[in-house]
Amino acid sequence: MTWINKVLNSFYGFRAPSIDADADTKVEVVFPTMETQSPTVTATTAVTIKRAKTAINLGELADNVTLNATVSSDIQVGDTVMVKASSGGTAKTVTFGTGFTSPTMAGTQNKSKAMTFMYDGSTFVPVAVAVQLD
């Protein structure tokens, strides 16, 4: 199937890869959708990860937070989650609970930090150290 940009007269399509392991099999991928979540933050905050790319903004933390994620069966290997949180005058820590396998993201006073995770088939694991954004 082909998608056409009629303004630019561009044709976009997928090409089947040449992967021996896929021979004689039907290979499907979940449609890659994305979303941003800004959950109501409490000491234990629950989110559901169900799309290929998810940006979670916890805002400025009033207290330390444990983030638990319910991982949808639609989540595929390689799907990503970005978690962002800010601290005010007192540094707050995000602890990653259910759905994650990760050290904490320690806050810095009056700074925002972000951390990115990738699904390894069973849990979201961090792919880099927390980045201070400001």
Added chain:
Amino acid sequence: MSTVVNKNQNAAYGFIPPDIAADADKKIEVVFPTQGIAALGSLADDAELAVVRAATVVTATITDDVTLIGALSSDLKPGDMLLLVVTATGDDFTLTLDTALGNKALEITDGDTLNVLCIFNGTNFEVFGQKGDKGDPGDDGADAVIEDNSLVPAKLQKGTDDLKTYTLKSVLGVVQWVEDVAE
């Protein structure tokens, strides 16, 4: 068919062609983005790693210094991702990624798991980020900017002592360890 429908939820999914002037009057194809897991098990010797999919997660335990030798498929496109989840067991070991996989030597502490994200640049993979169980520079403060009068927690290990969490404080540019909390 350009639309995929979830009939349970009456949800229709489709792609939209982007507005990229450079693509005008051209046919653009991308390789169908499949994902896969490569479980290498326990490695004591150098090993070849075939990377053929848009996203690949590799799990391994190393019981000696190991070099991973990348065998890259021509199907790979820039931006494809490789996540290595590697645990060292028995001692501290070095995981070396050959030129195809990022050309980098990574020290892994005994009992730790190191996650390494590599992204394909069109020729080979490059290490984009890494995160270990402990002792990562920059993880919680070290290698980070520590502003005057700010407190920054950091996991540090002094010599052969156990890993501990410290709080670093910078006063007039001098960094002090002001707190010491056992893990």
